[in-house]
Amino acid sequence: MKTVITYGTFDLFHVGHIRLLKRLSALGDKLIVGISSDEFNALKGKSSFYSYEERAEIVESCRYVDEVFPEHNWQQKRSDIERFNASIFAIGDDWEGKFDELKDLCEVVYLPRTEDISTTEIKQNLSALNGQDLDKIETSLHEVIEIVKTLSIK
Template sequence: MKIGYTTGVFDLFHIGHVNLLRNAKSMCDKLIVGVTTDELVSYKNKKAVIPFEERAEIVRNCKHVDVVIPQPSMDKFEAWQKLRFDIMFVGDDWFNTDKWKDIQAQFEEVGVKIVYFPYTKGTSSTILNETLERLRESNK
């Protein structure tokens, strides 16, 4: 059985999230998704619009997802030590960055394949959030 793993905030769930999860599931037998906790989001100096428990429940109810777990840390290798996944799915904005070159090298040593998926053009939680903020401002 091939186990896949991906992570994300999954705030303001949108078609890009569905594309990621569908594509990931097509490449593994079991897909585990780490949903970023509110504490970790705030560590990145951001705030999720939707609270963690609700984001986790939304992801859990996506038909492509087998298991949802909290992601309390950015340490992907620590997650692998607990879950022993075979393949990890990541957005292509991380491809060839210094941080992910190191992570990929570490995972290669234990036989984990990293697959980079392209972001869905034209949509992101950031764009949706900015649009909502502009709409709220114009309605004041």
Template sequence: MKNKIVYVSGTFDLFHSNHLKMISYGRGLGDTLIVGVSTDELVCSYKKPPAVPFEERLAIIEGLRDPDLAIPQRTLDHRETVKNLNIDVFVIGDDWKGKYDYLKELGVQVFYFPYGAGVSSSNLKQKIYDQYKKLIEQSDNHPIPEPQK
């Protein structure tokens, strides 16, 4: 029986429970789990820079129980990765739905993991920003005491 190789793709910025669920889901789809972590250069090619640097994001993924291997992901075109690593299954968040259907032509099963509402790195960044903004407003908007005589 063939060893089924699963590849989970992501940025994994501000690591959260949906990242963990997607990786765990990938683990259940095959025998060998490889997680591709997008490099800072790759992420910056299509959105704002990640809050957590690549080396730290890679170390977080390497420290998890489920992945057999964590590797840098330097491109959004996964044709070569699929061929070079003999990938059978590709998993990515459903915010990319449809983007990787071309991998099916290479015999790869493609799964768009449902992230669900609310939890994403972008949402976490916004929440942190909003809380910080309120904190600054509260610290800056205070009465000026009268000078003592």
């Protein structure tokens, strides 16, 4: 069995995330996703709209993902690859060359990001909205999460 491992924040889950996870899952038999914990995001100077628990639930509901786990620090990748017996470490090409030191453990693959979409851009567009608009969006997103829960997509 060929296991693929990847990492990300997966905030404001969008079609770019889905397309990336689909391509990652096609590289092997099992896709395992490390999701940045809220504490790790804080160390990186990032904040997420959704909590780790919510982001993990969203990503885990994607049919391309077999398992999720928390990423607490940069250094854990090596031990995670060994723990999950991963054959491939894959991540977006905006990280090109940053994880080449893992090549002694497994194949390292950098995949192109989906063009014309990014979480950063979505957040910038959302920041231009007023509070009432944001409340409506948040309510809608929580409704989508509840629908996904009931569908048990796997």
